[in-house]
Amino acid sequence: MTALADRAPSIRLEVRGLAAAYGPNPALRGLDARIFAGEIVAILGENGSGKSTLLKVIARILPPASGEVLLDGRPLSAIARRETARRIAYVAQSGDLVFPIRSLDLVLQGRAPHGRGFSADSAEDRERALAAMRACDVAGLADRDASALSGGERRRVFLARALAQEAEVWLLDEPTSGLDPRHRIDFLDVLVREHRARATTILLVTHEVDLALSVADRVLLLREGRALASGTPEEALTPAALRDVFGVDARVDRDASGRRRVVWLGRAASGDGPSAG
Amino acid sequence: MKARGPALWLTAGAVLAGCLILGVSVGGVRLSPAAVWSGAGAEGETARLVASIRIPRVALAALVGACLALAGAALQALLKNPLADPFLLGTSGGAATGAAIASLLGVSPLLSPGAAFAGAVVSSVGVAALARRGGRLDLQRLLLGGLIANAFFSAILLGVFSLASSETARTMLFWMMGSLADASPRKTLALLPYAAVGAAALLGSASRLNLFSVGEENAAALGVDTERSKAVVFLASSLLTGAAVAFAGVIGFVGLLVPHAARAVAGNDQRTLLPLSALSGAALLVAADAISRAVAAPSELPIGAVTAAIGAPVFVYLLLRTP
Numbered sequence: 001m002t003a004l005a006d007r008a009p010s011i012r013l014e015v016r017g018l019a020a021a022y023g024p025n026p027a028l029r030g031l032d033a034r035i036f037a038g039e040i041v042a043i044l045g046e047n048g049s050g051k052s053t054l055l056k057v058i059a060r061i062l063p064p065a066s067g068e069v070l071l072d073g074r075p076l077s078a079i080a081r082r083e084t085a086r087r088i089a090y091v092a093q094s095g096d097l098v099f100p101i102r103s104l105d106l107v108l109q110g111r112a113p114h115g116r117g118f119s120a121d122s123a124e125d126r127e128r129a130l131a132a133m134r135a136c137d138v139a140g141l142a143d144r145d146a147s148a149l150s151g152g153e154r155r156r157v158f159l160a161r162a163l164a165q166e167a168e169v170w171l172l173d174e175p176t177s178g179l180d181p182r183h184r185i186d187f188l189d190v191l192v193r194e195h196r197a198r199a200t201t202i203l204l205v206t207h208e209v210d211l212a213l214s215v216a217d218r219v220l221l222l223r224e225g226r227a228l229a230s231g232t233p234e235e236a237l238t239p240a241a242l243r244d245v246f247g248v249d250a251r252v253d254r255d256a257s258g259r260r261r262v263v264w265l266g267r268a269a270s271g272d273g274p275s276a277g
Numbered sequence: 278m279k280a281r282g283p284a285l286w287l288t289a290g291a292v293l294a295g296c297l298i299l300g301v302s303v304g305g306v307r308l309s310p311a312a313v314w315s316g317a318g319a320e321g322e323t324a325r326l327v328a329s330i331r332i333p334r335v336a337l338a339a340l341v342g343a344c345l346a347l348a349g350a351a352l353q354a355l356l357k358n359p360l361a362d363p364f365l366l367g368t369s370g371g372a373a374t375g376a377a378i379a380s381l382l383g384v385s386p387l388l389s390p391g392a393a394f395a396g397a398v399v400s401s402v403g404v405a406a407l408a409r410r411g412g413r414l415d416l417q418r419l420l421l422g423g424l425i426a427n428a429f430f431s432a433i434l435l436g437v438f439s440l441a442s443s444e445t446a447r448t449m450l451f452w453m454m455g456s457l458a459d460a461s462p463r464k465t466l467a468l469l470p471y472a473a474v475g476a477a478a479l480l481g482s483a484s485r486l487n488l489f490s491v492g493e494e495n496a497a498a499l500g501v502d503t504e505r506s507k508a509v510v511f512l513a514s515s516l517l518t519g520a521a522v523a524f525a526g527v528i529g530f531v532g533l534l535v536p537h538a539a540r541a542v543a544g545n546d547q548r549t550l551l552p553l554s555a556l557s558g559a560a561l562l563v564a565a566d567a568i569s570r571a572v573a574a575p576s577e578l579p580i581g582a583v584t585a586a587i588g589a590p591v592f593v594y595l596l597l598r599t600p
Contacts (some may be wrong), residue, residue, distance in 0.1 A: 023410045050341060061497040085500030098357050099490050099545040109488060113500040119484035119548070165499075 009036040010072075012169060012201045013058065017067035019225075020050075020057050020126045026260040027053035029225035030067065037168075040195060040202040042212035042233075043223030046246055051205040052093065054222070058203070059090035071169075085113035089162035093205075095154050095172040097147035103157050104142040107133055110164035132163035135197075136190050152183025156190060163194060170195075172204045176211060188215060209237060221245050234260065245270050285543055289556045293339070296560040296567070297544035300335035304570040330440060337468065337524060338566040338580075339559035341457070342531055344472050344521040346558020347551060348514040350539070351479045354486035355510045355548050357493070362533040363397075363518040366419070367426025369511055371400020371528070371531055372515075372522035373452040373550020376432045377437065380448055387467045394471070395517030400426050401511050439568060455526035455581035457566050464524045469544020471520035476555065478513035483547040484505060528581045531558055537595065 002172040020028040028050045035041055043051045056062040058069050060081060067077045076084055089110070111120035112192040133139040136156045141149060146157055155175060162170050175191070178182045192215055195202055206212060212219050212233055219236045221228040223245055229236050242250040242262065249265040302308045308324045310332075345363060352535040363369050375396020376389045384392060386446040407422035431453070438449040451459070481485075485506050488496035497503045521528070536550065543549050562580070565587070569578040 049586065056494070059494075059498045061494045080500075081502055082500035088497035090494075092492070092498075097491060098359065099354075099540070101491065103543055105546065106491070109491065109495075109499060112484065112488060115484075117484055118488060118499070119482075129477065 006182040007023055012037040014070040019065045019067050020053050021065050031227055033227050038199045039217040042216035042219045043205045049222040050171050050225040055173050061083055081115050087167050088169040089160045089165040089167035095158050098147045100147050103144050105147045105148040107161045109163050110161035113172050121255045129164045136160040169201045213260050226240050287584040293556050294341040296563040300563040300567045303567040316499040333462045333465050334457050337460040337465045338457050338562045340468050341525040342558040342562025343555040344517040345531040346535035346554040348517040350536035350551050350554035351510050353536055354490040361391050366423035366531040367400045367404050368518045369522050369527045370399045370427045370430030372397040372519040373527045374433050376523045390471050390520040393523035397519040398517035401515050452526045454579040457525055457530035468520050468524055472481045474516035475513045483551050484485050485546040530584045533541050534588050
């Protein structure tokens with residue numbers, strides 16, 4: 001971190017006045033944000049605040065209604081889709097699979113944007129896919145049907161795919177939701193280790209404030225499709241900000257080992273916070 | 278994990294060859310393949326004569342089966358839904374209506390694939406419009422739209438049927454029930470170019486369809502222009518369905534059954550699954566046609582009744598298994 005701080009960090013992603021909607025329902029309403037190269041940014045906000053939508057627009061799953069996203073200063077709309085996919089990997093919230101697919105084949109899909117005609121299973125592709133699976137501790141599952149894996153195993157297989165994709169930006173939508181503590185720890189260990197090894201930039205959508213406190217370099221707080229605040233977890237996750245974002249009173253203190261944690265106290269009494277529903 | 282390589286293709290080829298021989302042998306007059314081959318003597322001459330009628334029919338059955346199975350396999354991957362099928366999505370109904378209207382207007386039967394394709398595209402576009410939400414196709418609504426399209430097109434066909442003269446009514450019945458009885462070498466040849474173009478487009482999309490079969494967002498995030506791919510696959514499936522329906526009427530469940538069976542044998546890699554579905558669809562329809570001629574010989578069961586008798590229970594099974 002100190003070495004990085006000496007240089008001016010470069011802006012990897014810049015979001016300008018971004019608006020997007022699902023049909024008639026606006027999800028983003030003029031969002032501005034800057035994401036620096038090599039940082040982990042946790043995106044927090046209540047349901048419907050536009051967190052997942054932001055990832056989908058950056059991943060080019062959802063076209064923006066207005067505004068733009070710049071990748072290293074170039075608008076995504078000026079970059080070929082395939083090139084975007086070589087540089088930005090997206091890991092969806094629910095990786096539910098309808099058809100059976102071998103885990104290795106799923107990881108090989110990460111090579112698709114690199115291959116000719118989206119087909120990628122050269123010896124080199126397979127070696128890279130297997131290396132990614134080893135890095136995520138799922139090499140032993142290579143021949144297993146991914147649709148029959150446990151939630152925690154499947155998350156790591158999808159993370160291995162993002163590794164195999166060799167993208168410099170990872171977009172992760174609630175990567176640890178629904179995981180038991182052991183799988184959650186396993187997943188985060190692999191994530192942080194590979195992030196350091198590859199110096200990737202990570203945007204991570206989560207509901208877990210503690211996760212943001214433990215892994216994020218910066219947090220971005222969203223409310224009703226706009227950026228409310230951003231900064232280091234210490235700066236941004238104040239009781240006032242948590243109340244503005246979630247409508248819940250909270251205390252931020254330190255546990256015995258000195259780690260920051262959030263203690264939720266109850267619904268905020270008077271309501272400029274989000275209403276129920 | 279699954280069967281691959283030469284053994285798979287040799288087996289599939291052998292099964293198809295077996296079904297083709299069966300298809301030529303079975304019917305009101307039973308033929309031995311040896312007699313057809315040699316053509317010697319009085320028996321041989323009869324055999325040649327009967328075979329000259331049956332061979333075009335068997336060839337048409339094979340092509341129609343391949344078209345429907347290929348369209349079904351591609352739609353299942355595209356929509357990430359094992360229940361997708363040109364029949365269930367209303368494409369076949371649109372095609373039949375298009376072909377029926379063309380036939381009422383006196384258009385040459387050899388041009389009817391064009392009319393059926395138009396009908397299939399109208400149905401696809403209509404169903405897609407019903408399923409379009411916020412500029413994108415909602416895949417659940419698409420299946421519901423297919424249901425509505427089917428009801429709509431059968432209403433049109435039934436309406437025409439009830440008003441038509443008995444000769445026209447017979448034609449209407451043909452579109453609705455499906456039949457290979459009017460096969461001819463010319464029809465089979467006329468079907469070929471449509472089948473070739475549609476098949477080429479789908480086989481060329483196989484790698485993209487692999488990404489779709491995990492999810493449309495998955496394909497988009499991996500760099501696929503999803504709107505364009507969906508258009509290509511829908512148009513190609515409509516072309517294959519239109520061509521099949523134009524010469525054989527509506528034959529349901531082939532596009533549902535065959536990819537399911539092929540997937541169980543060879544896995545879900547579309548680069549294998551699509552060609553294997555085409556071969557297996559050809560074999561299935563040739564076999565179903567042989568059954569339709571053999572069961573009640575010398576009269577025939579409608580081929581659509583045979584495929585529905587096999588397909589409906591499988592559909593129920595798939596429905597119960599789909600989460």
